[in-house]
Amino acid sequence: MIEIDPKIEEKVILVGICPQGQSIEKIEEYLDELAFLAETAGGITVKSFIQKMERPDHSFFVGSGKVKEIKEAADFYDASTIIFDEELSPVQQRNLEEELKLKIIDRTSLILDIFAARAKTAQAKTQVELAQMQYLLPRLKGLWTHLERQRGGIGMRGPGEKEIETDRRVIKDKIALLKDQLKKLDSQNQTMRKTRGQMVRTALVGYTNVGKSTIMNLIAKSDILAENKLFATLDTTVRKVVIENVPFLLSDTVGFIRKLPHNLIESFKTTLDEACESDIILHVIDASHESFHEQIEVVNTTLAELGAQHITTLMIFNKMDAYRDKYLDKFLPEETKNELMEEFKKSLSAQFNHKTVFISATNKENIDEFRQTLVMMVQDMYHKRYPYMVNFYS
């Protein structure tokens, strides 16, 4: 697996394509997100390329003219890495490496790389390694060509199919082993989840970097890494919370992202089970993000994929402070600002079939209302579950 050392900043160039019917602004926004991912992995973006084309070129992903331009830009900026905003086929990857003689990374391997660097527990590490192996398997041939070029010279004709076949078998064995380990870890976790008894379970879910861990820290007084990087949290943390004598469990877990590699969702299913098996989903949204609507869709689609679409949900629109700073002119009278904020909230509440709250976790705005709403939902859940136990939670 190609590794980016987070301590060393690499100059990177980003490449995306814009199919007909898609707006350039949208693609630029996607590349901004890719730049953020690259930054999280320790890269600085020096240039981005967008090519308008219907579908990716079979051999080079982009057109051959664009490949030349990328090469020139890489020389000019002294960039060492090119990152593509889609998953490259093994053929495209190999051709690009040969043509550009630079490190070629795609969106999937970049996300895998960040996950690998951030995984702390045995389970997260195993899950990431499994996804990495699955990504690697069809790409073995490309890797061998790469090695062949490095070693080169007489007597080094490069490995034949036989070596590739041996490697393929080794990786397949490794995949089987990792799946086995995951199964064991999963059954341990399941037992752990069962022993949590009958408490109502709530789970923070949402796009990456929306403020889930910040909210967890605020509500559960825990100490979870929250930072302005993507995928700060990979594992699930569960805390018992008591608000107004009502106890419940709150979990914080890995964030979602557009085009999350499928292998990764597959292998993180057990981690995500915590969210799927909860009684109430707390869907956190960064209200200050231009495309928060799309992020909501990504989260809903992923939840549906995990079979969790019917769970009672509270939508928490977070970062309202940032929304106000970004969209409302600071010279507007306070009264007008408040009116505009109210309108924004009203229109959002009307758009969704779930309860909504609007908060700022960092500025601690509207946290009381959030806690109240949460407690009411938890109480409702207890009543539904144990209609005859009047005082279960007091």
Ligand SMILES: Nc1nc2c(ncn2[C@@H]2O[C@H](COP(=O)(O)OP(=O)(O)OP(=O)(O)O)[C@@H](O)[C@H]2O)c(=O)[nH]1
């Ligand atoms: N302005 C503003 N920033 C916030 C707010 N809540 C969180 N943030 C910032 O957003 C960034 C991400 O917060 P996290 O809590 O790590 O987000 P997360 O959803 O847990 O992210 P991942 O674990 O990476 O998926 C941090 O820099 C927070 O300080 C808020 O209400 N307002």
Ligand SMILES: [Mg+2]
């Ligand atoms: Mg987090």
